[in-house]
Amino acid sequence: MKIGYIRVSTQEQNTIRQEVLMKSLGVDEIYIDRMSGKNANRPELQKMMEYVRKGDTVIVESISRFARNTRDLLELVEQLTAKGVEFVSRKEAIDTTTPTGKFMLTVFGAVAELEREYILQRQREGIAIAKEQGKYKGRKPIEAPEFEQTIAKWKSGAITAAEAMRTLHMTKTTFYRKVKRLR
Structure with a gap:
């Protein structure tokens, strides 16, 4: 075959x-x-x-x-x-x-x-040049206006971490990284 x-x-x-x-x-x-x-x-x-x-x-x-x-x-x-x-x-x-x-x-x-x-080498070189010229700034951060209110609900036990992540449309990694920065 x-x-x-x-x-x-x-x-x-x-x-x-x-x-x-x-x-x-x-x-x-x-x-x-x-x-x-x-x-x-x-x-x-x-x-x-x-x-x-x-x-x-x-x-x-x-x-x-x-x-x-x-x-x-x-x-x-x-x-x-x-x-x-x-x-x-x-x-x-x-x-x-x-x-x-x-x-x-x-x-x-x-x-x-x-x-x-x-x-891959050309890609890395291109990104480095773009950064030097101020044209490449990486990914835009995820902005969630309701972040602090959702975190407050999570910390008080009103919602679970999984519910908070769904509400904020964030992955587990992003969620906990942002929570850590609040401290």
Whole structure:
């Protein structure tokens, strides 16, 4: 069976280009994740890894869609190999059934990881420059006009902390950080 894996980095990004490729390759089953590839903790990837069995072939558009660091890539491919599953990356023309394909997989995996590191470095540099120019000030603080009244109710025992957080639309971390600053 041919199994396709598709990943885009955000919910807003479009998967159509990858889906068209999978259909043209005669893929039987497709798994789609809409989240960062920085690690292998992706729900559809995990479902696919559990689903595949001996004789299947996992097809991806490119290595960067499957894994963003060499270690994850090699571990995932090793898990597939242990199950008797082939791995094919169309963009890089990698087929893990050959020694050359395995070698190229390692090389391209390292390149994908390097590319991600460059992206993160450029992002950090851009933020630093924007801060120097006064254009980047970070996230705006959460302002809740009813904060003090809600905290007073919570401290008096009229409402629970969970109710106070819901009322103020705050996460647990934000709530307790702001409470701590009041002291």
